[in-house]
Every structure is written in C-alpha cells, then in structure tokens.
Amino acid sequence: MNLNNTNFLNGLNKNQSKAVQHFEGPLLVVAGAGSGKTRALTHRIAHLIVEHNVDPSEIIAVTFTNKAAREMKDRLEILLAKRMAESQLLKPWSSLESIEKNEFRSKIYRQINQELWIGTFHALFAKLLRYDIEKYKDKEGLSWTRFFSIYDEKDSLSLVKEIILQDLQLDPKRFDPKKIRWSISNAKNKGILPEQLERDAESQRIKVIAQVYNLYRKALSANNSLDFDDLLLIPVQLLKQNHQVREYWHQRFKHVLVDEYQDTNWTQYELIKLIVSNGKNPSEFKNWEKRSVFVVGDADQSIYSFRAADFRILMSFQNDFDNSTDSKVSNSLVKLEENYRSTSTILEAANCLIENNKERLDKVLRATRGKGELIKLTKCDDEIAEAEAVVHRLRIINAGDETFSWGDVAVLYRTNAQSRVIEESLVRWNIPYIVVGGLRFYDRREIKDIIAYLKLLINPSDSVSLLRILNVPKRGIGKTTIQKFNDAAAELGVPLWEIVSDPEAIRSLGGRSAKGLLEFQELLTYLKNKVDQFAPSELVQLVMEKSGYISELIATATDEAEERRRNLQELVNAALQYQEDNETANLEGFLASAALASDADNKDTNSDRVTLMTLHSSKGLEFPIVCLVGLEQGLFPSYRSLDDPSSLEEERRLCYVGLTRAKERLFLFHALERRLWGGMREPSIASNFLTEIPSDLIEGDLPLSGGTSLRRERNFERLTRIDRHNNNFDSRQSSTLSPSNAVRKTFSGPMPGQSWSIGDKVVHSFFGTGQITHVFGKEEKISLAIKFDGMSPKILDPRLAPIKLIKDN
DNA sequence: CCGAATTTAATTTTT
DNA sequence: TTAAATTCGG
Numbered sequence: 001m002n003l004n005n006t007n008f009l010n011g012l013n014k015n016q017s018k019a020v021q022h023f024e025g026p027l028l029v030v031a032g033a034g035s036g037k038t039r040a041l042t043h044r045i046a047h048l049i050v051e052h053n054v055d056p057s058e059i060i061a062v063t064f065t066n067k068a069a070r071e072m073k074d075r076l077e078i079l080l081a082k083r084m085a086e087s088q089l090l091k092p093w094s095s096l097e098s099i100e101k102n103e104f105r106s107k108i109y110r111q112i113n114q115e116l117w118i119g120t121f122h123a124l125f126a127k128l129l130r131y132d133i134e135k136y137k138d139k140e141g142l143s144w145t146r147f148f149s150i151y152d153e154k155d156s157l158s159l160v161k162e163i164i165l166q167d168l169q170l171d172p173k174r175f176d177p178k179k180i181r182w183s184i185s186n187a188k189n190k191g192i193l194p195e196q197l198e199r200d201a202e203s204q205r206i207k208v209i210a211q212v213y214n215l216y217r218k219a220l221s222a223n224n225s226l227d228f229d230d231l232l233l234i235p236v237q238l239l240k241q242n243h244q245v246r247e248y249w250h251q252r253f254k255h256v257l258v259d260e261y262q263d264t265n266w267t268q269y270e271l272i273k274l275i276v277s278n279g280k281n282p283s284e285f286k287n288w289e290k291r292s293v294f295v296v297g298d299a300d301q302s303i304y305s306f307r308a309a310d311f312r313i314l315m316s317f318q319n320d321f322d323n324s325t326d327s328k329v330s331n332s333l334v335k336l337e338e339n340y341r342s343t344s345t346i347l348e349a350a351n352c353l354i355e356n357n358k359e360r361l362d363k364v365l366r367a368t369r370g371k372g373e374l375i376k377l378t379k380c381d382d383e384i385a386e387a388e389a390v391v392h393r394l395r396i397i398n399a400g401d402e403t404f405s406w407g408d409v410a411v412l413y414r415t416n417a418q419s420r421v422i423e424e425s426l427v428r429w430n431i432p433y434i435v436v437g438g439l440r441f442y443d444r445r446e447i448k449d450i451i452a453y454l455k456l457l458i459n460p461s462d463s464v465s466l467l468r469i470l471n472v473p474k475r476g477i478g479k480t481t482i483q484k485f486n487d488a489a490a491e492l493g494v495p496l497w498e499i500v501s502d503p504e505a506i507r508s509l510g511g512r513s514a515k516g517l518l519e520f521q522e523l524l525t526y527l528k529n530k531v532d533q534f535a536p537s538e539l540v541q542l543v544m545e546k547s548g549y550i551s552e553l554i555a556t557a558t559d560e561a562e563e564r565r566r567n568l569q570e571l572v573n574a575a576l577q578y579q580e581d582n583e584t585a586n587l588e589g590f591l592a593s594a595a596l597a598s599d600a601d602n603k604d605t606n607s608d609r610v611t612l613m614t615l616h617s618s619k620g621l622e623f624p625i626v627c628l629v630g631l632e633q634g635l636f637p638s639y640r641s642l643d644d645p646s647s648l649e650e651e652r653r654l655c656y657v658g659l660t661r662a663k664e665r666l667f668l669f670h671a672l673e674r675r676l677w678g679g680m681r682e683p684s685i686a687s688n689f690l691t692e693i694p695s696d697l698i699e700g701d702l703p704l705s706g707g708t709s710l711r712r713e714r715n716f717e718r719l720t721r722i723d724r725h726n727n728n729f730d731s732r733q734s735s736t737l738s739p740s741n742a743v744r745k746t747f748s749g750p751m752p753g754q755s756w757s758i759g760d761k762v763v764h765s766f767f768g769t770g771q772i773t774h775v776f777g778k779e780e781k782i783s784l785a786i787k788f789d790g791m792s793p794k795i796l797d798p799r800l801a802p803i804k805l806i807k808d809n
Numbered sequence: 810c811c812g813a814a815t816t817t818a819a820t821t822t823t824t
Numbered sequence: 825t826t827a828a829a830t831t832c833g834g
Contacts, residue, residue: 065824122824153823228824306822415821420825437823471810478810513810596824616822638821654822677819677825 007051008043008079012036019334020044023052025288026321028261028314029296029334032365033350033660034341034622037296038068041259042075044294048255049112050083054290056115060253060275062124062268064260066601068620069119072259077113081105114583117253121268122228123596125235126150129226130588132245136238139193142221144234147588149225149455149462150595154443156220156227157181159464163215168208175208184213188229189265189308191236193217222495224461232267239274250278254291260620261297261317265308273320282321293321299361300354303616303654305647315361339365339660341622343372346666349693350659356692357649377668377690379701382681383418383630386671387425390627393667394610395429397625406432410611410623412658414636418629419612426610433610437617440599446549446564447571453543454591456497456524457531463489463496470500473552475516481509523547536590537575544568615658626662631670632684655689668698756784756798761806769806 009017019029019040031037045061048054063069081104082093093101117124133144151159161177164170183206187197194214201207220226226234239246253275258264264272276293277285295317302311322332339347344367351365378393380386390411398404411422416438426433441447449472452465459465467486471477488505489496499505501524506517523546530542544550550568553561578593579585600617611623615636630636636655641647659666668690673681690698760772770786784798 120824231824303822304824307824417820417825440823474811476810480810598823600823614822635821640821650822675825 008047008083012039012043013336013338015334015336016040016043019294019336020047022292022294022334023048024290024292026293026317026332027295027334028317028332029294029336030298030361030363031296031336032298032339032363033301033657034339035336035365036340037298037336038072038075038259038620040336041257041296042072042079045072045076045116045257046079046083049080054255056112057117058252058254059257060117060124060255061257062121062259063118064120064263065620066120066123066597068259069123070601073113073116073118076116076118077105077108080108080112084108110583120596121264121271122231123592125271126226126231126592126596128235128249129231129238132238132242133234135242135245136234137241138221138237140218142217144221144224144226147224147459149223149459149465150231150592151220151225151227151464152443152595153181153228154448155225155464156216159219159223160184160212160216163212163219167215168212170208175205175212180209180212183209184216185227185229186308187213188227188233189267191233191266191270222461223463224459225464229267232271236267236270236274239271240279243279246274246279249275256293258293258295259297260301261295262299262302262311262314263297263304263309264313265310266313267308269313276321283319283323285321286323298363299359300357300363300653301619301657303619303650303657305650335363337364337366338368340368341663342367342660343369343664345372345374345697346659346662349375349666349697350656352694353652353659353689353692354656357652359646359649373665374699375666375668375693375697377670377698377700379686380669380671381673383421383671383674384425386629386669387421389669390422390629390667391425391429391431393627394431394625397665405608406610407606407608408624409627410613410618410621410625410661411627411629412613412615412618412661413629414615414638414654415630416614422612422629431610432608433612434607436600436611436613438599440597441567441570441574442594442597444564444567446553446568450540450543450549450568450571451591451594453527453547454536454539454587457528457539458588458591460497461495466496466500469547470520471516473548475520477513477516477520481513481517531587535575535579536585536587537572537579539587540568540572540575544572615654618661619657622661622663624662624664625667626658626665627667627669628658629669630674631668631687631690632674633687634684635674636687637689652689652692655687668700756805762786762803763806764803 008020012020013036016036016039019027020043022044029037029040031040041061045059048059049056061069061072063072081101084107085093085096085100085104089096096104117127119127129144129148130146133146133148136144157177160181161172164172164175164177164180187193187209194210194217197213198207198210201210220230239249256272256276258272272293272295273282276282276291295314297311297314299311299314302309302314305311318332324331342350347365347367354360376393378386378389380389394406394409398406413419413422419435419438423433423435442451449469452468455462455465456469467482470482485499485505486496489499492499500517501521506514506521509517527539527543527546530539534542550565553565553568574594575590578590582589600613615628633639634642637648637651641651670686670690671684673683675681756772758772761769762772763769764786772784772786784803786803
C-alpha cells in the first residue's frame with residue numbers, strides 16, 4: 001500500500017514514539033492517566049501495518065470495553081485513511097470533502113479494519129470459539145456446538161437457582177444462589193474446575209459449591225450455552241489440549257496488544273501466554289522474529305479485582321516474557337509519565353492520594369499544564385442537599401461562561417443507586433443529562449424476551465430461553481405443565497425443547513395448555529424457516545409481531561407498555577446498527593454482540609448533556625469538569641473494603657481514577673447524613689481520602705481538620721438530645737457494665753484517648769449493642785465500623801457518637 | 810391458570 | 825424506593 005509520505009510519529013513525545021516503533025519481542029508500556037496510551041496503541045497498530053508491512057489479520061488487540069474497541073477502530077480508520085489520502089492525492093486531509101473522506105475510510109475499513117481482531121477478551125474469544133469449540137474435548141465428555149448461546153449473569157443465576165432448588169433441594173437461605181454463583185465465577189476465573197475445587201475443599205460448604213458447580217457446568221453443556229467466564233476458560237482449555245488449534249492461532253496472531261493490562265485476570269493471562277508463546281513457558285520463548293506482545297496498563301488504575309483481575313500480572317510482565325537478562329529495563333519497558341490531561345493542581349492531588357498505597361510499581365506522573373483552579377470541596381447536610389449543591393455549582397458555571405456546555409460535565413459516584421437523587425435535582429432545574437451504566441439496555445425484560453426467542457431459533461437446546469418465553473406472551477401454559485415437561489426432559493436426558501415439540505407429549509395433555517403449546521410450536525417452526533433468509537433486524541421485527549408480543553403491549557395500553565414498545569423499536573435499531581457495522585452480519589453475531597454489550601457502550605459522547613456514571617465506568621474517559629459525590633466513609637471507600645487493606649487500596653485507586661478524569665475543574669462533595677433505601681437516615685463522616693489530599697489544593701469545607709465544625713456542633717446536639725430523651729440509658733446499662741466502665745460513664749462527652757479495637761462490644765444509645773468490625777484512622781481521624789444486630793454496619797466517629805464500650809467478662 | 814395484592818430483600822463496582 | 829418473589833381469590 002502506498003502510504004509512505006508520512007509516518008505515525010508526528011506529535012508524539014520520545015517515549016510514546018519508542019512505544020509506537022516497538023516491533024519485535026515483549027514490551028510493557030506503563031502509562032499513567034492521561035498520558036496518551038490509546039494514542040500509542042492506535043499509532044503502533046498503524047505503524048505495524050504500514051511501516052512493517054504486517055498483515056492486519058495477524059494483529060489482535062484486546063480492549064477492556066466494547067466502547068474502547070470501537071474507538072480504537074475508528075481512530076485507526078481515520079489515521080490510515082488520512083495517510084492513504086494524503087499520499088495518493090498529495091493534499092492535506094482537511095482539504096478533502098467529507099464524501100471523499102468517507103470513501104477513503106470505507107476503503108480502509110474493507111481492506112484493513114475488517115481483518116483486524118479488535119475487541120474485548122470476551123468478544124474476541126467468543127469469535128474464536130465459533131470456529132473451534134467443536135474441537136474441544138472435555139474430560140467429562142461435555143461438549144458444545146458452534147451455535148452456543150451466551151448467558152448473561154441473570155440467565156446463569158437462574159440456572160444455578162434451579163440446580164440448588166430442584167436438583168439438590170438445598171435451603172436457599174443457607175446456600176444463597178447469588179453467593180454460590182459468585183464463588184463459581186471466581187473459581188472459573190482462576191481456572192479451577194469442579195473436581196479440583198472438590199479436592200481442595202476445606203469446608204463442607206465448598207464441597208457443596210463444587211457440587212453445584214459440577215451440575216452447573218453439565219447444565220450449561222446440556223443447554224449448549226456458555227457463561228461469560230466460559231468464553232475465556234474454554235479457550236484456555238482448548239488451546240492447552242489441542243496442539244493444532246493452538247499452533248494455528250499462535251501462527252495467526254503474530255502481534256498481540258492488550259490495553260488495560262492491569263485489569264486482566266488469571267484466565268486472560270493464560271490466553272495471552274498460550275497465543276504468544278504457543279504453550280511454552282514464555283520466559284523461555286525465543287522465537288520473537290516478526291512477533292510481539294505489547295501490553296499497556298497502569299497498576300494505579302487497577303479497579304476490577306472483584307472480577308478476579310490481578311495487577312500483579314502487570315507487575316511481573318517483564319519477568320514473564322523477557323528472557324534477555326542483561327537489558328531488561330531498557331528493552332521491555334517504556335513509561336509514559338507525562339500527563340496531558342489535567343491541571344497540575346488536580347494531578348498533584350491525585351499523586352498525593354495514591355502515594356498512600358503500599359503496593360505500587362514505581363511511577364510518577366508529571367504535569368504538563370498550568371496550576372488551574374483549586375479543587376472545591378462542599379459539605380452538605382444530606383444527599384438531597386448534595387444533589388442541589390452539585391446543580392447549584394453547575395448553574396453558576398453555566399451562567400458565567402459563554403463557552404460552557406453541559407456535555408463538559410461528569411458527575412461520578414461510587415454506586416449506581418446514588419444517581420437517582422442527582423437525577424431528581426437535574427430534572428428540577430431542567431438540566432439535560434444522561435445516565436450511563438446501571439441497567440443495561442439488553443437487561444430490560446421485553447428485550448430479554450425477544451432475544452430469548454432469537455436464541456432459541458439458533459440453539460433449541462437453550463432451555464433457559466425456552467422457559468423464559470414458553471408462556472410469554474400468555475398462551476395458557478401454566479406452572480404445572482411446565483413442571484411436568486421439565487421433569488420428563490430431565491428423566492429422558494433430552495433438552496426441554498424435544499418434549500415441548502413432541503406431538504405425543506402435547507396430546508397427552510388436557511385441551512387448554514395443549515392448544516397453547518401447539519400454537520407455540522407452530523410459531524417457532526415458522527420463525528425457524530426464516531432465519532436464513534432474513535437479516536437480524538427483520539427477524540427481530542418478525543418475532544415481535546408473530547409472537548403476539550407487540551399486540552399484547554398495545555392491548556395493555558399503559559405508559560409502561562408504551563415504554564416497552566419504544567424499547568423494542570430500539571432493539572430493531574440496534575440490529576440495524578449491527579448490520580451496518582458488520583458486512584457479514586448474521587443472527588449469531590447479533591446475539592453475541594447483544595450478550596456482550598454494556599450500557600456504557602451506547603453513550604452518545606457529543607451531546608450537550610451532563611454525564612452521570614459510576615467511577616468504574618468513567619475509566620478511560622475525561623471531562624473538563626468533574627463532580628465527585630458521596631465522599632464518605634462506608635460509601636466511598638465502601639464499607640466492604642474497610643476490613644481489608646488491599647481492598648481499601650483498590651478503593652483508593654478508584655478515587656485516583658475519579659480525580660484524574662478531570663481536565664480543568666474538580667468539585668468534591670460529601671454529605672453528613674444519607675438515606676440509604678428510602679428509610680432511615682445514616683450519619684456519615686467524611687471520607688479519609690479527603691484528608692489524604694493536601695489541604696492547600698482544596699478550598700471549601702475541609703473535613704476533620706481542627707476547629708469547631710458545623711458537623712461537630714450538630715452531632716453534639718444530637719448526642720445530647722438522644723441522651724435527654726433516653727434518660728434511662730445510663731441506669732439501664734449500668735448493671736451490665738464493669739466497674740471500669742462505670743467510672744468511664746461519668747464523662748459526659750466523648751472520651752479523649754479512648755482506644756478501640758476490633759471485636760470490642762459497644763452499646764449505642766440509639767442502635768443498641770454492637771461489635772466493632774473495623775477501626776480505621778487514628779486519633780483525630782479515627783472512625784469505627786460497627787455491626788449492630790439486624791442492621792448493616794455503621795460507620796461512626798467514636799468521639800462524637802453516643803457509644804460506650806462494654807467489657808466482655 | 811391468571812392477575813392482583815402483599816411481602817421481602819436489597820446496594821458496590823461489570824465483560 | 826423498587827423490583828422480585830410469594831400468596832390468595834377468582
């Protein structure tokens with residue numbers, strides 16, 4: 001291809017160029033926030049193709065989200081189209097008509113992008129499995145066909161539930177399906193199979209989990225279905241056991257690139273190794289000729305350990321892949337330490353915060369921009385006041401700045417549940433906004449229903465989907481009928497579909513449900529005949545109409561039904577979009593993209609709306625203005641991280657991610673009390689993270705920093721008020737208190753120098769007795785996590801809260 | 810078998 | 825507060 005008049009190094013700094021020019025062998029790019037890592041990645045791919053003449057089909061690039069993949073493809077397309085146009089027409093890209101630009105882009109798309117494997121681990125290995133899953137030989141004889149369905153979390157949970165309730169008849173109170181599903185997922189992400197889990201089981205409980213796991217795997221196979229974890233685990237096993245398959249993919253993917261390497265888990269790491277070094281120990285792998293593995297990541301932004309990600313994989317990359325003992329540091333590591341995104345104030349705050357972590361790879365992040373404004377901290381009475389304060393800030397900025405756009409703003413929070421209050425305030429003030437994340441589009445009931453029909457058309461063994469739609473819309477097929485059929489299927493060891501579609505079985509039933517079943521069977525036969533002749537979007541439409549789903553919604557005639565109809569129309573649009581993006585569109589492909597899509601993928605980036613999202617989904621994005629809300633102990637950091645230093649460090653990294661999203665201005669908020677689920681107010685104390693940011697970078701209501709704050713006054717007031725109303729507090733408790741406590745209780749306020757430790761029992765004048773589960777901070781900054789009977793753990797400041805220690809003996 | 814009414818549990822974070 | 829699960833009357 002004739003693209004040689006320019007190279008892809010223009011406008012890159014020294015280390016970025018070094019990364020882009022890397023050709024053979026392993027390279028770790030440690031890339032801090034805002035240091036231009038996506039740029040390095042895309043430019044390197046372009047460089048490989050153009051300068052090193054690498055065939056696009058030999059490149060595999062793994063991203064963390066679909067959105068990142070799409071962005072990379074887009075940027076690559078523009079990059080290459082630009083070079084192609086400029087070398088052919090000898091005039092600058094910007095002088096081209098947009099129709100010309102598009103022509104070049106579509107040329108690049110067909111010649112190059114179509115060949116590249118760019119996507120998430122899940123999407124790419126699902127694609128690989130469509131080729132090779134039938135070659136997989138399971139030790140227990142389990143197998144899958146290339147028409148497998150992909151189960152999302154809900155589907156797989158319903159399967160686990162069924163096993164726990166029906167097959168094993170366990171008490172779901174003792175064996176919570178959600179927790180067990182989670183344990184299974186964890187095992188899968190570590191590459192552990194049921195037999196090993198059973199063998200290493202240290203408790204009866206784990207044995208039971210292994211048993212469920214075992215049945216669950218069998219059920220998945222019987223349904224010809226895979227869960228998210230299988231999309232990675234099955235390829236690992238397949239590549240390990242089948243030399244030919246492994247050899248093929250090893251030869252094919254000569255250049256492997258991984259983005260967000262700090263968030264890879266064990267299974268993903270195995271996959272990389274298998275492909276890169278063909279199953280050999282990668283540190284002994286020598287044949288790097290025209291091959292490379294190129295990973296980009298930042299250990300400080302590792303925030304997915306709950307999904308079994310382990311940033312030590314990143315930290316040991318050089319040990320794993322680089323066998324050139326002499327020049328390790330210079331040859332297989334490049335650091336991008338210049339931040340082009342944030343003001344130096346924001347950056348310094350983030351740097352100081354993250355320095356509190358112990359487990360880190362040495363790295364600094366240097367500012368390239370001016371100081372900018374101070375960070376503003378706002379203390380609010382409760383979560384409603386917090387939301388109002390956010391909106392108030394934004395309105396002030398909006399009024400004072402002509403160039404301001406609502407799209408410049410992101411409001412970030414720790415949990416999805418926090419979005420609602422903010423939304424209410426935004427609605428009240430008529431500010432346009434969009435919530436990303438939360439409930440996935442494809443998780444909506446009506447969408448899942450239609451998708452279930454489509455899955456069934458391709459994969460009749462998929463009983464989870466079958467059960468979902470057998471009586472949706474209503475066909476008079478009730479619980480008892482379904483149970484009967486289900487039992488029969490289990491007994492005969494055949495998929496439920498075989499029974500449901502068996503005329504004999506139907507005839508053995510009474511008239512009412514038989515009619516419905518015949519109807520259903522006819523419908524599916526009719527639809528099945530259409531699969532090959534119609535595009536996915538047409539099939540969606542067809543299912544919606546012929547199943548009677550739409551007419552039922554019309555008949556219902558409520559606002560909710562109307563909304564559902566609109567969503568279904570969106571599904572048709574999604575299918576159309578999919579067809580546009582993929583020349584080789586088919587129903588399997590559409591279903592896979594639906595299963596692996598996330599809500600964040602569909603975010604419309606250039607609309608003039610405030611973006612609301614969790615800190616997790618903000619990773620990789622940037623905004624001129626960031627509002628970070630809910631900075632309170634127990635919320636952020638989450639109370640579940642308080643008893644575990646490494647989780648707390650992960651929360652801190654999450655905070656680091658949040659701070660570094662901001663380019664110009666950063667606003668922090670915390671509330672003094674918060675309603676959790678519409679019920680009781682919970683007192684909250686400011687997040688310890690706030691105290692880790694140097695106070696000279698912040699203006700506003702500094703937390704816990706001496707002086708008499710409003711918060712203290714209020715809490716003292718509450719303390720005395722409770723004591724007044726509860727005047728039998730002392731006398732009621734005194735009989736159970738030891739003498740030393742009897743002395744202590746003569747203090748009327750908080751006790752100075754009191755020491756608290758985990759396990760201590762305390763009595764609270766309002767919550768009753770509880771036990772300390774965690775102590776964090778000390779002296780001025782101390783706070784306690786206390787579990788009271790029948791309540792979620794509370795985070796309290798012992799110097800302010802009306803609590804007293806009880807001696808155990 | 811269906812739908813309405815009532816109760817219950819749930820809040821990290823996501824491919 | 826809300827969604828999902830359970831119960832009960834027709």
